[in-house]
Amino acid sequence: MLDRLDHALRSRPERPAVLTATRTGAPRVRATRGELAELADAFAAALHARGLRAGDTVGVAVRPGPRALAVLLALWRLGLRGAVLDPGAGPDVLRARLALARPALVLADAAAQAVAGWARWWASAPGAAWSA
Template identity: 70%
Template sequence: MLDSLAHALRRHPGRPAVLGTTRTGAVRTKATYGELADLADRYTAALHARGIARGGTVGVAVRPGPRALAVMLAVHRLGAGAA
């Protein structure tokens, strides 16, 4: 499932990926597919540079939102597990 999501992010970079609301209740885009894909790419490179590889485990402490999803995608790409 995460592989399908990663491919969809690149195919439709302008689509809203993570939505939130303003104080008035209006819906706003927190991140587009393209922004999420770019963020996941950066996290993948950073984790790889720190030695995270297939079979490894990464402790994740990120508030819910675009960054959390991007970290999980990065960990998945590297073949590691998240705890």
């Protein structure tokens, strides 16, 4: 199924992929199919360059939207496992999830990092890093 999605993104790159609404309720394009495919390619290349390989786990703390979708597509493409993390869940829940998932890397956008500032301790763990 995801192979078909990847093909669809590339076959009609000008079409909308992620929509939202304005305050008046009018639709607004947040990302086209081509933009989403390019973003997924960039994330896949960056994850590969970090030495991640199929079967590795990546923690994902990225707000829902085009970047989060592109990260998940990149993980799938490389055969990586994704552990979706909610930094707003609180320190005990996040610590438990990190201990269970044991991610090789945690990807966190600026908003997640701000919410989880208390979790910076994890960034110093061997093989782990916070990235914007």
